[in-house]
Amino acid sequence: MRISARNSLNGKIISISEGSVNNEVVIELAPGVEITSVVTKASCESLGLEVGGNAYAIIKASNVMVAVD
Numbered sequence: 001m002r003i004s005a006r007n008s009l010n011g012k013i014i015s016i017s018e019g020s021v022n023n024e025v026v027i028e029l030a031p032g033v034e035i036t037s038v039v040t041k042a043s044c045e046s047l048g049l050e051v052g053g054n055a056y057a058i059i060k061a062s063n064v065m066v067a068v069d
Contacts, residue, residue: 001069007059008067009035013051016044025049025066027057037066 011027014034023044026036035057039049047068049055056067 001056001067003058003067005058005060005065009057009059011035011055011057013049013053013055016049016051023049025055027055027066029057039066 009027009029011029013025014028015024015026017024018041021041022038023041024036024038025044026034028034037057043049043066047055047066049066049068054068058065058067
C-alpha cells in the first residue's frame with residue numbers, strides 16, 4: 001500500500017460498534033493505546049474489517065481513515 005499521508009498507524013481492530021449507517025471502529029495501536037474512527041457500514045464491509053484483524057489508522061488533517069492491505 002502506498003499513500004501520501006504521513007501518519008499511518010498499524011494496529012489490531014479490537015471492537016466494531018455497528019450503527020444503522022456508520023460503524024465505530026476501535027484500533028489498538030499498542031497495549032492500552034487506542035484510536036477510534038467512524039466509517040460507513042459500506043466501507044467496513046468492502047474493507048472486510050473484523051475484530052481481531054489488522055488495519056491502519058491513517059490521519060490526514062482532522063480526519064482518521066482506516067485502510068487494510
